[in-house]
Every structure is written in C-alpha cells, then in structure tokens.
Amino acid sequence: MVDEHGHLVHFLYCYSAALQLLRRYPYTIGIDCTYKTNRHGLYLCQVIGMTALNTSFVVGHAFLSVEDIEAFSIVLRWLRDIYVNIGIYPPLCLSIDRAGGLLAALKTIWPNIPHVLYI
Numbered sequence: 001m002v003d004e005h006g007h008l009v010h011f012l013y014c015y016s017a018a019l020q021l022l023r024r025y026p027y028t029i030g031i032d033c034t035y036k037t038n039r040h041g042l043y044l045c046q047v048i049g050m051t052a053l054n055t056s057f058v059v060g061h062a063f064l065s066v067e068d069i070e071a072f073s074i075v076l077r078w079l080r081d082i083y084v085n086i087g088i089y090p091p092l093c094l095s096i097d098r099a100g101g102l103l104a105a106l107k108t109i110w111p112n113i114p115h116v117l118y119i
Contacts, residue, residue: 001074010063011062012074014061021057021059024051025049025052026090027092028094029091030095031047031075032046033064033097033099045063046058047061060079069100069104069108072100072102073101073109077109090113094115096117098117
C-alpha cells in the first residue's frame with residue numbers, strides 16, 4: 001500500500017508453503033511486532049502459526065509505517081481474508097502483544113476470538 005505521494009506505507013506478504021500448514025493447523029495464531037529494526041525504519045509485524053507438535057511456522061509478515069488501529073486493522077483483515085480464501089474457520093485463539101492499536105483493532109475485526117497478551 002502506498003500513500004498519496006507514492007511512498008510505501010504498508011507491505012504485507014505470506015508464504016504459499018505456510019498456507020498449507022495453516023490449513024492443517026489454523027487454531028492458534030501469534031502476532032508480534034518489532035520496532036524499526038530494519039534499515040527502512042518500518043515496523044515488522046510477524047504472524048505465526050503453531051502446529052500440534054508445539055512448533056511454530058511463519059504465516060506471513062507485514063511491514064508497517066506506523067503502529068495504530070488502522071494499520072493493525074489492515075493486517076487483521078488481511079489475515080481474516082487468508083482464512084476465508086483457503087476455506088478454513090477463524091482461529092480459536094490469538095496471542096498478541098500490546099503494540100500500538102493491535103488490541104483495539106482485534107476487538108473490531110475479530111471481536112469473538114479470545115486473545116492472550118504476551119508479557
């Protein structure tokens with residue numbers, strides 16, 4: 001996504017191999033963000049799935065220019081669309097941190113999915 005000046009605002013992508021794992025293990029998703037640790041000064045938001053063997057896999061990444069409700073709403077709608085497009089039910093639980101507006105966006109996009117906060 002770009003702004004009105006053509007500057008990169010958000011960049012989201014997922015791995016096709018991860019979608020196969022997500023189809024098998026759609027139950028728990030973790031969302032965590034790093035704070036401007038790349039050379040572009042963007043936030044890196046990772047979407048992680050969990051297998052039955054307690055191992056994790058990366059579903060996708062989102063580079064965000066800001067951590068606010070709007071940016072996290074875009075990420076959560078993108079994730080919701082992935083679930084719909086591959087024909088699986090929404091996750092049973094989300095593990096998140098207190099990044100920006102993630103909690104508020106979660107209550108808007110997926111209000112009925114329980115969540116656990118990282119400490």
